[in-house]
Amino acid sequence: MGCGARTSRARLQQVLLARNPGWERPVAALAPDGDADLDGVDFSAFDVPGCEACGGMLKPDVVFYGESVPRARVEAAVAHLQRSDAMLVVGSSLMVWSGFRFARMAAEAGLPLAALNLGRTRADGLLSLKLEADCVDVLAGLRGRATTL
Numbered sequence: 001m002g003c004g005a006r007t008s009r010a011r012l013q014q015v016l017l018a019r020n021p022g023w024e025r026p027v028a029a030l031a032p033d034g035d036a037d038l039d040g041v042d043f044s045a046f047d048v049p050g051c052e053a054c055g056g057m058l059k060p061d062v063v064f065y066g067e068s069v070p071r072a073r074v075e076a077a078v079a080h081l082q083r084s085d086a087m088l089v090v091g092s093s094l095m096v097w098s099g100f101r102f103a104r105m106a107a108e109a110g111l112p113l114a115a116l117n118l119g120r121t122r123a124d125g126l127l128s129l130k131l132e133a134d135c136v137d138v139l140a141g142l143r144g145r146a147t148t149l
């Protein structure tokens with residue numbers, strides 16, 4: 001978080017396992033949203049590594065709720081959207097503006113907008129197609145079946 005250095009997830013996994021032998025096995029089942037219930041798990045001996053460059057605190061390279069999406073990332077997404085023929089939303093309710101704005105842009109540009117999501121999305125009124133299904137199941141079923149036109 002302090003120096004801007006980046007480490008791959010694979011490299012971080014190696015460091016975590018080297019510093020915490022015995023933690024390679026799962027300690028909780030994963031929920032569909034990727035969370036895990038860790039109540040009752042003792043982390044007191046877990047050795048959390050710092051940044052390999054400066055020793056500072058690590059943070060995943062993702063945008064958390066309440067954070068702003070970096071301007072360059074937004075501009076790149078808009079540029080991709082402007083070259084697109086349609087937009088497919090996968091596994092998002094679009095309840096936060098950072099995602100919903102792209103659905104609105106697509107709709108305003110007259111692009112077909114589709115969503116694959118369990119439950120309501122903020123863009124339901126804008127969708128041309130909606131599949132209420134588990135995205136992992138649907139995408140796994142499409143593996144190897146996509147055709148470039």
Ligand SMILES: [Zn+2]
Pocket residue numbers: 001002003004005051052053054055056
């Ligand atoms: Zn650092």
